Amino acid sequence: MAIIVSRKERFLDKLYIPALLVGLKVTFRRFFESLFLGRTMTIQYPEQKREYSQRFRGEHFISVDANKVENCTSCYLCQTVCPAECITIIAEERPNDQNPYGVRKEKRPVRFDIDALRCCFCGFCEEACPKDAIKLSRNYEMAVETRAQAFYDLDHLKREVKGRG
Amino acid sequence: MDLFEWIALILKLVFVLAAVLNTVPIVVWFERRGSAWMQGRVGPNRVGPFGLMQPIADVIKFIFKEDFVPEQASKFFYHAAPVLAAVAPLAAFAAIPFGSYLIIGDRQVPLQIAQLDVGILAALAFAGLEVYPVMLSGWASNNKYSTFGALRGSSQMVSYEIGLGLALVSMLMIYGTLDLNAMVKYQEQTLWGFLPSWGVFLNPVAFVIFLVAIFAETNRLPFDLPEGDAELVGGYHTEYGSTKFLMFFFAEYIAMIMASSLLITLFFGGYAPLPGMKAGVDVLASALGFGSVGTQNLWAVVQVLSMIFKVGCVMFFFVWVRWTFPRFRFDQLMDLGWKILFPLALINLLVVAIFIAMLGG
Numbered sequence: 374m375a376i377i378v379s380r381k382e383r384f385l386d387k388l389y390i391p392a393l394l395v396g397l398k399v400t401f402r403r404f405f406e407s408l409f410l411g412r413t414m415t416i417q418y419p420e421q422k423r424e425y426s427q428r429f430r431g432e433h434f435i436s437v438d439a440n441k442v443e444n445c446t447s448c449y450l451c452q453t454v455c456p457a458e459c460i461t462i463i464a465e466e467r468p469n470d471q472n473p474y475g476v477r478k479e480k481r482p483v484r485f486d487i488d489a490l491r492c493c494f495c496g497f498c499e500e501a502c503p504k505d506a507i508k509l510s511r512n513y514e515m516a517v518e519t520r521a522q523a524f525y526d527l528d529h530l531k532r533e534v535k536g537r538g
Numbered sequence: 539m540d541l542f543e544w545i546a547l548i549l550k551l552v553f554v555l556a557a558v559l560n561t562v563p564i565v566v567w568f569e570r571r572g573s574a575w576m577q578g579r580v581g582p583n584r585v586g587p588f589g590l591m592q593p594i595a596d597v598i599k600f601i602f603k604e605d606f607v608p609e610q611a612s613k614f615f616y617h618a619a620p621v622l623a624a625v626a627p628l629a630a631f632a633a634i635p636f637g638s639y640l641i642i643g644d645r646q647v648p649l650q651i652a653q654l655d656v657g658i659l660a661a662l663a664f665a666g667l668e669v670y671p672v673m674l675s676g677w678a679s680n681n682k683y684s685t686f687g688a689l690r691g692s693s694q695m696v697s698y699e700i701g702l703g704l705a706l707v708s709m710l711m712i713y714g715t716l717d718l719n720a721m722v723k724y725q726e727q728t729l730w731g732f733l734p735s736w737g738v739f740l741n742p743v744a745f746v747i748f749l750v751a752i753f754a755e756t757n758r759l760p761f762d763l764p765e766g767d768a769e770l771v772g773g774y775h776t777e778y779g780s781t782k783f784l785m786f787f788f789a790e791y792i793a794m795i796m797a798s799s800l801l802i803t804l805f806f807g808g809y810a811p812l813p814g815m816k817a818g819v820d821v822l823a824s825a826l827g828f829g830s831v832g833t834q835n836l837w838a839v840v841q842v843l844s845m846i847f848k849v850g851c852v853m854f855f856f857v858w859v860r861w862t863f864p865r866f867r868f869d870q871l872m873d874l875g876w877k878i879l880f881p882l883a884l885i886n887l888l889v890v891a892i893f894i895a896m897l898g899g
């Protein structure tokens with residue numbers, strides 16, 4: 374049900390002119406502050422970047438161990454959990470020379486593709502992964518020139534990312 | 539007319555045209571950066587120093603856009619509208635004086651393109667033509683949004699022309715002339731010894747009405763209902779692209795400059811600088827060793843500069859208002875025009891008439 378609110382308007386309020394002048398004063402003060410005191414909200418993007426949270430979910434990467442071998446064991450958990458169905462893994466047995474830890478990394482991905490155009494950056498893959506292999510870095514500058522470049526393969530995912538990037 | 543007058547006329551035409559057309563990019567630049575500053579942003583600052591080349595980049599962008607003509611449009615009127623839009627306010631500049639006179643050789647050159655005795659009527663007649671491009675473009679584009687824009691535009695302009703006209707009549711009664719140059723002469727006097735006798739001090743109510751009316755006439759916010767980007771896409775110029783839109787865009791700013799020149803001439807002493815400045819210029823001229831001719835010429839230059847300065851101030855006000863106030867609803871707009879401004883202008887007219895009769899004018 375609508376409630377009718379009646380406000381008492383004095384003659385001065387009905388003239389509107391005082392209220393208009395107040396509005397003009399606000400914008401003029403803003404004008405002065407931005408022009409002469411440089412108090413603007415704008416982030417001059419390519420030179421100046423916004424500081425995002427440590428938990429920001431950006432471009433994916435796969436962590437590697439000391440021998441530059443990916444930590445992924447092709448368990449398919451990330452592929453299964455992914456709501457956008459953008460991860461495609463093909464698994465095979467890992468050669469023994471790549472597997473100094475014995476039983477811990479028996480399988481390896483032959484192909485590990487992420488279609489970043491479909492990804493919704495939910496971070497479920499990262500949560501599901503038992504090996505902390507797939508992770509989302511904090512890089513948000515993912516513009517590419519062709520669609521094929523937005524299709525991340527294993528080489529791209531294994532790139533070096535410091536901290537969380 | 540002899541050769542001298544022809545040359546003087548052509549030079550004046552070129553000067554006015556160049557001054558007006560060159561003011562437009564500056565105002566457009568200021569509109570974009572000024573609006574940004576008023577909203578705590580930075581605005582376009584990448585093209586050229588301080589983003590000053592931005593209007594040029596805009597123009598180049600418009601020129602290279604596809605020149606699209608809707609299938610169902612009536613071609614002649616569709617193309618005539620932007621031309622008319624730009625020409626009508628430019629023609630009105632002919633009647634507006636931008637300085638007293640220069641002395642060249644032994645002849646006086648008045649700084650006004652057409653010395654009309656009924657200058658104000660000529661200016662208003664051309665300004666009144668501005669409703670035609672809105673109607674023509676809206677009708678000719680054969681698009682319902684454009685037609686709505688044109689409907690709104692024509693009813694709005696007709697409504698506000700009444701308030702504008704009545705405010706003007708009260709000023710004409712005070713000045714007792716239709717000649718814009720004579721009005722400026724009148725405003726060069728002082729009031730009670732210190733205040734310049736500008737129209738705004740003589741008749742502030744007429745000033746407010748006139749100010750509101752020219753905002754409505756030039757389709758500026760808060761009266762930009764004919765364009766109404768939010769609900770009418772672009773109003774009457776929805777179907778216009780590339781250079782044709784550019785013409786409308788230019789025309790809007792030319793009309794603003796025209797309206798502010800008229801406002802200044804009627805209410806802010808036209809080209810007349812502040813009253814004390816004449817003595818200052820005289821001192822400067824004698825210090826530089828100018829004769830009476832040189833003094834007058836220097837004075838004329840100061841007058842032109844003061845006109846440009848005043849137009850600049852009013853343009854700043856236009857931009858300032860645009861980025862401060864939200865748009866009216868259409869019925870509120872009509873209410874304001876017919877129920878408030880119209881009676882107010884009538885009463886004001888009556889009061890002014892009684893005053894003049896009592897003072898034995």
Ligand code: SF4
Binds near residue numbers: 454455492493495
């Ligand atoms: S972030 Fe979400 S959508 Fe993207 S790959 Fe991981 S699980 Fe799939």
Ligand code: SF4
Binds near residue numbers: 448451504507
């Ligand atoms: S990235 Fe993690 S979750 Fe995905 S297949 Fe490899 S080990 Fe399993």
